[in-house]
Amino acid sequence: MSFCTLGQFHRIATIGNGSDVLAFDQLLAITNTHHLIEKNHLYSKQLFAS
Amino acid sequence: MDFNSHMKNTAFLDKSADVRMTFFSENGIPMGEFSRLRLGPVVMKDEVEYRKEVSLLQEITVTLAIAGHSEGGSRFLLRNEIFRLDGTLCTRVTSAGWWLDLTTRKLVAPPEAPHNAMKHRPQTCDFTVLPSSVKEHGD
Numbered sequence: 001m002s003f004c005t006l007g008q009f010h011r012i013a014t015i016g017n018g019s020d021v022l023a024f025d026q027l028l029a030i031t032n033t034h035h036l037i038e039k040n041h042l043y044s045k046q047l048f049a050s
Numbered sequence: 051m052d053f054n055s056h057m058k059n060t061a062f063l064d065k066s067a068d069v070r071m072t073f074f075s076e077n078g079i080p081m082g083e084f085s086r087l088r089l090g091p092v093v094m095k096d097e098v099e100y101r102k103e104v105s106l107l108q109e110i111t112v113t114l115a116i117a118g119h120s121e122g123g124s125r126f127l128l129r130n131e132i133f134r135l136d137g138t139l140c141t142r143v144t145s146a147g148w149w150l151d152l153t154t155r156k157l158v159a160p161p162e163a164p165h166n167a168m169k170h171r172p173q174t175c176d177f178t179v180l181p182s183s184v185k186e187h188g189d
Contacts, residue, residue, distance in 0.1 A: 042172050044113040045069050049057045049104045 057104040063096055066130035066143040069112045077167040087161060088152040091126075095146040102140040109135050116171050117144055118178035123165035124149055124157060125180045148183060159184045 052058035070091070075081060084090055104110060111133045118127030125148050132141040149160045159165075159182075 042113050042115060043069075043073050044111050045072060047065055047068070047110055047112055049106060049108045049110055050051075050061060 051106050055106070057106075057108075059098065059100070062098060062100075062132060062141045062143060065110070065112050065132065066145065067093075069114050069130060070128060070145075073114050074164065074167060079164050079167060083163075089158070089160065089164075090150050090152055091147050091164075092150040093145045093147045097144045099142040100140075101142070102134070102138055104132065104134070104140050110140070111135065114171070115174050116168050117174045117176065118180050119165075119168055120180040120182040122159040122182055122184060123168065124159040124182050124184040126168060127178060127180065128168075129174055157183050 051061075071081065074084075074091075113131045113133070115129050115131075116126070117129040119125065125146070128145050128147065130143040130145070131139060132143075133139055148157045149164070150156070151158045
């Protein structure tokens, strides 16, 4: 499974034109980091800053 | 925390390392197994991008994805991202590492378990196949 991080999508959105923005939104819906975490696709841990 | 009252740079590296080792522990390679195998992951380079501040005791989510590895797994590239709970990306840490034989102090291809643990995890979209550093294993 391959995915783009949230930060990388922000860059795509910045350089995209109108039609790309639609594609970005669709991609974001399925690749949002928190979506991946919730679906247990992306390994993650909740921690406290120290 | 540092002088500016936010999480200091080395703390991001520490959180990233904690999550990496927890990942191995939860994927069939507890720390005792590394000792038994006389093997350990060693980081050769860290790249840290700071985007947003993190305050003391703020709850954060630290993710781990695979950004690259060589065919036999002797070299790897791991990416940790640290988010606030609202999804704001605060820091991205990309670490290049090798596997170190703790007896010979030489770089080696890992046993199947650690290699598989990484091989089957999500990969970043900039995933890179790295050249191997262990020619005798043919990877």
